Amino acid sequence: MFPILQLGPLAIQTPGLMLLLGLWIGLSLAEREAKRLNQDPETIYNLAFTGIIAGLAGARLSYVARYPAVYAADPLSLFSPNPSTLSAVEGFLIALLAMWVYMQRRKMNLRLTLDSFAPMVAVMAIAIALAHLASGDAFGAPAKLAWSIFLWEEWRHPSQVYELIAALAALLVWWRLPRAGDGVTLWIVVALLAAATLFLEAFRGDSQLFFSFRVNQLWALIVLTWSLIVAQTWERR
């Protein structure tokens, strides 16, 4: 685990660096894929940028909405770079909404656009796995195996490595798939990542629970079902 890269007086947070790198590589691949599918790469870039900006602003404003009095007293904190004062779920939903509005206004083809983003989804999954590896988050359940790693005072499943292998496999599948621009490619990548989460979450040591069930597995099952149904429906049309 290597959460901080100290360059002189500068403490660079490696997980954040991984996510930025993932965003950059993923976006470049999305632009290339858009070009291959006869889409305007610049529009794809703008769409992604709209999502990022709306997501960040939405995540911060959603957090601020929980503590209005605190931020009224210190309004400049709205612009604090601290990621612990972001509401991730709300930010994600707002990003999707903003991207949807942008697509409608630019009259973008939904299926072609989704397929353009398929490699970005796989690359971001790799970046998230690397960020987890750097920070020690998403750690594994205690286990004494030949490949266990010593983390947080115990020998554990290297769950971040499992996650990384699954994300790399998803990218490999995307690369080998015949890609027609019918929107199915994205749902295949999403289905693979959901299936991997469904399986690998069982080896995590920090799962959030809903009664005795692991929340991520329940979400993964819903996403897997949805993506399989949509992929099969769209493939027939």
Add this chain to the structure above:
Amino acid sequence: MQRLYKMLFSITSTDKYHEVVMIVLSSSHWRVFTFLLLMLGASWVGFSRVPTPTLDADRIPAPRENFPAPDFTLTTFDGESKTLSSQRGRVVIVNLWASWCGPCRAEMPALKKVYEANRHRGLEVFAVNSTFQDDERDARLFARDLNLSFTLLLDPDGAVSRRYLLRALPSTFFIDKRGIIRTVIIGGPMSEATLQTQVESLLADGK
């Protein structure tokens, strides 16, 4: 999805099995595969559920979120001994700092303000000076210049810095009333709003 199945099987199967798979996939049986996959997934969810979850407090102490905070005893600038675990029932901010660290200096006024506004509600601040990489006299001047009112501790041999895996200054740990670390913020400076919102949720937790 047929294209995925075909591609995957073409990678993994031998010619003999490949032929069988292609026959199956050419019919509508691939829907059955999908159904079985989902059933298998649902069974796995049930099989891998956690009937008796590990409580946060039962974990081995480690300097990360949702783990018990590693305990320590240090002396204050006045020579008084302070132990972290004796603060159970109060929300504690452990802030690791040094006098030469710019962001540490920048966030201290906010830390002081939040401490003074919330100490009557059960907030304690343990500001641990990384004395092994600082000068004790500079640390005392730093505290006097900023008129700091919370508990200032010396870590002369770096034992606490090592236990808390200190990698950058400042590093701040927000510990709930049961002694569990709930938020870790590495780097700074933190704004008053950031500090207050973190503290607010922990103070509101009645447990």
